[in-house]
Amino acid sequence: MSVDIKVPTLGESVVTATVAKWLKNPGDAVKADEPIVELETDKVSVEVSASTDGVLEAQNVPEGAEVEVGTVLATLKPGKAGAAKPAQAASASAAASAPAQEKALVETAPAKASSTSAEKAPAQAFPAATKLLKEAAISPETIGVGSGKGDRITKGDVLAFIENNGAKPAAPKPAAKSPRTDDPREERVRMTRLRSTIANRLKEAQNTAAILTTFNEVDMSAAMKMRAEFKEVFEKKHGVKLGFMSIFARACVAALYEFPAVNAEIDGQDIIYRPFVNMGIAVGGPNGLVVPVVRDIQDMDYAEIEKSISTLGRKARDGGLKLDELSGGTFSITNGGVYGSLMSTPIINPPQSAILGMHKIQERPVAVNGQVVIRPMMYIALSYDHRIIDGREAVSFLVRIKESVEDPRRLLLSI
Template sequence: MSTEVRVPTLGESVTEATVATWFKKPGDSVAVDEMLCELETDKVTVEVPSPVAGTMGEIVAAEGETVGVDALLAMISEGAAAPAPAKAAAPAAPAETGGESIDVMVPTLGESVTEATVSTWFKQVGDTVAQDEMLCELETDKVSVEVPAPAAGTLTSILAQEGDTVEAAGKLAVLSTGAGAAAPAPAAAPAPAAAPAPAAAPSSGKDVEDAPSAKKLMAEKGVSAAQVSGTGRDGRIMKEDVQKAIAAGTQAAAAAPAAATATPRAPVAADDAAREERVKMTRLRQTIARRLKDSQNTAAMLTTYNEVDMSATMALRKEYKDLFEKKHGVRLGFMSFFTKACCHALKEVPEVNAEIDGTDIVYKNFVHMGIAAGTPTGLVVPVIRDADAMSFAEIEKAIAEKGARARDGKLSMAEMQGGTFTISNGGVYGSLLSSPILNPPQSGILGMHKIQDRPVVVGGEIVIRPMMYLALSYDHRIVDGKGAVTFLVRVKEALEDPRRLLMDL
């Protein structure tokens, strides 16, 4: 029986790739999930695993060819001899105990995420584990990923220690289903150390064909092959290798100026230093810092303010909250009112819901609402998709569910991607006024604040009303002042008279 190997999904807006390297040739035995070839897109390198165990058959797309999504790459003939490569790492186990060695691999981390840090191992070498029992936790730029045991057995070796950085589809550990599986650990451990050896040899060989995109980039940037260390098969230079070499050269050139411009840490007395604690920033915190700074550096960010009398919204909520919770099984909060008000305003001022792509403006005829949520590890922004088509109850349920998953670190990458506008509620922490920072590539973010009784003039008289300051930060490259102010006024009007939302006014 033959199985087709096809081009996998390459990512949003990516329709084709170049076949960079074949790791197998016709006649080779392959195991399930063993890497067959490497595809190169304009953004990332994609590895293609074998869907079945068997023997490599015809290769349809040769190295250097351009292929589209779902195009046929090769054929595999399923056979019994193929699993041999998977057991090569620990041959002693099956021979002595009848068990089977199973690799614990890094799971799919999400679109555009290529590496993670091993944060915690819940098991030690020699421990017995059940199938799907959590072995370790990985930390990516945005979320924590738990790695379950692929089968019941004994943990025979840990290849990536806590604090190590691992790549997507990398090997974390080895399990054995045999009773005496702990013994192979010393034999398995040297395997990762031996893996880099082939990469060193190609430096002396000149007959290795580099990736087409790599050669093009080297020509454009004036970089010679001698300046680049290839990480592809047999030392083949990939596009990412050229980019790393260019970045390394840039960093080296900028090292002296950077050291001069960076604010040095003030001298600390010895007795004070002894009482300090230095903790490495988590990947999530580093990403938050980088993205927020990138947002400031890229967008022409401006903030406009207004205030809203929350009397009508609070009265409506008070009147119906018990009936609402009884019918829908979820509490009626203020976030559904603000989400509805923003969706209503975004229809009138669509540029606040748009984004810039090069020299184009991309208008979104839908609202994927990001709701910023503080968690013990940092700020995350889960996205409620098609919020403009949801009812108050559906919005409240989605916010409650996403918020709970965010606090537990269970959000997936997909749940935090694709947002078109964001709401950030600093009022829950007591903030009276702030200027939120854009969540790129979005062009607008609404900042909510604390509801506070203040004296205001209504009908010529001074009265006490529950007031809230609203802040809209927007990208002035795409949103003009008129549009920003109009958006904020429409949100204010909808909250001060929620009936307008029902009448689409």
């Protein structure tokens, strides 16, 4: 009995993927846990492996097709390769003779063939396309030959038909935008899936949440002094450098426990509060911005936080992040200062309700005890969802972070 190879669960809020590359072809022998196909999600690439030894019977989805969780990607004939190959050959022979038999039926009995074709038409479309055809009340015969493997109809074929042929009543469209004339010196490059997803999610956040940003500034003198004094001993003992991110992370944890709404989430008409903090740390990877999550950061000391951030940052740069390392965040930090940003208004990462923005440390004159002095200052910003977090909470939260970073002893004394 054949075994179906399906699209696995892809992670939080990820429901579709693109078939990036087939690693095995029909007739190839595969071993249990051996990768068969590579999927590209909105966040990372995922390899789907065989569940048992056997021979790959068929590829149900072509490269480049978009698939949903649970879609059958391929079928596998369990057993040893030698025993399964004859059956595979018979299957391939039957598949090869099918078009000839169908052609003969069409030539000898056109009316009957037409009726039979209409009954079997849905089998000529991929699962996602079949679902869309039913929703739009379109017969597969109306579209005809598809662009997928074996002339099967793809989801893209159905969408193109709807757009070009008006299969469903379309809402009035604004005046068409005149085509853009490219300068010959310009280069047009198609947006990657990751970049497209980032764009859509950021716009979704703006359309859904009532985003507001509040600012403050931090005197980094004490934190820089502590770092300079202990960085060599810290690195020698723990094997990782002491950075400012762990200091801000600990300050955020303390503030989040004091103001739990900042760590909460809106779900319909409910508010979900959490007794833990899964902190997302924004990292610039080769394909765009990703936000790996440090789980239960409230239980970590400075060394454990620095090690976790270092490991996740390296994986992000190497493209080795796993799905579970990108999901489940409750609050995020982004540091534009590493790129020289002096001030910005970060956008929250749904379904989270807030994000802290760190920026460049810059020496500037400030008034201290009635005297103008030069201090290393950093602007910090908190963007938050005003639907769940009041202005008083947001401002107080940011002030608490400022106080903790300007005097790290407060974190040790929990004050």
